[in-house]
Amino acid sequence: MIRVDLHMHTWFSGDATITPKLIVEGLHTHPFIKGVAITDHDTLEGYFHARKLAVAYEDILIISGIEVTTQQGHISILGIEEKPTRLSSVESVIDFARERNGTIVIPHPYRELGLGDIARNIQADAVEVLNAYSTNKENKMAKELAKAKDLPGVAGSDAHTPKYMWAAYTEIKAEPNVDNVSKSNRRRLVQVASEKPGKAII
Numbered sequence: 577m578i579r580v581d582l583h584m585h586t587w588f589s590g591d592a593t594i595t596p597k598l599i600v601e602g603l604h605t606h607p608f609i610k611g612v613a614i615t616d617h618d619t620l621e622g623y624f625h626a627r628k629l630a631v632a633y634e635d636i637l638i639i640s641g642i643e644v645t646t647q648q649g650h651i652s653i654l655g656i657e658e659k660p661t662r663l664s665s666v667e668s669v670i671d672f673a674r675e676r677n678g679t680i681v682i683p684h685p686y687r688e689l690g691l692g693d694i695a696r697n698i699q700a701d702a703v704e705v706l707n708a709y710s711t712n713k714e715n716k717m718a719k720e721l722a723k724a725k726d727l728p729g730v731a732g733s734d735a736h737t738p739k740y741m742w743a744a745y746t747e748i749k750a751e752p753n754v755d756n757v758s759k760s761n762r763r764r765l766v767q768v769a770s771e772k773p774g775k776a777i778i
């Protein structure tokens with residue numbers, strides 16, 4: 577089993593202050609979260625930097641990811657190392673992800689820049705049901721969406737500043753390697769949890 581924060585931004589996002597170095601060192605020193613998906617807005621630069629730095633550590637897992645800005649809202653792809661064109665349609669980004677065997681996660685569907693009810697009709701692998709930046713109500717609606725779509729729920733901090741790092745994480749019942757973690761999302765072996773007081777452990 578591995579605990580992974582599946583939604584993290586670096587300063588390459590343009591609206592975040594976290595450095596790749598801080599993420600790698602933070603994972604190494606964290607008592608139980610040992611994996612992260614770096615999901616910058618429309619870039620993989622932060623992931624490439626973190627992956628390079630992570631070579632020095634044996635106990636941590638860096639998963640590639642990208643939070644894509646589509647015409648309809650944000651959608652995240654894990655496990656790919658190429659980026660789709662910004663402001664494409666959500667359907668074309670999903671095709672892009674499928675062609676590359678990426679894992680598609682619907683982030684914060686009911687918050688600003690989320691897909692909202694469009695998410696009901698798209699094909700994804702998981703719904704983010706716990707986002708540390710979302711309200712309890714928004715997270716609850718996301719959880720209902722996951723249930724309606726019969727998809728696993730995942731969690732991530734969506735940290736843009738160091739204070740929020742590791743505020744939510746996903747427990748994945750798999751050996752810690754990138755392929756296992758991506759596939760586990762599809763096999764529904766995930767549980768989400770938060771170390772923040774006041775947020776439910778689902």
Ligand SMILES: [Zn+2]
Pocket residue numbers: 643650683684689
């Ligand atoms: Zn977003």
Ligand SMILES: [Zn+2]
Pocket residue numbers: 583585615643683734
């Ligand atoms: Zn985000």
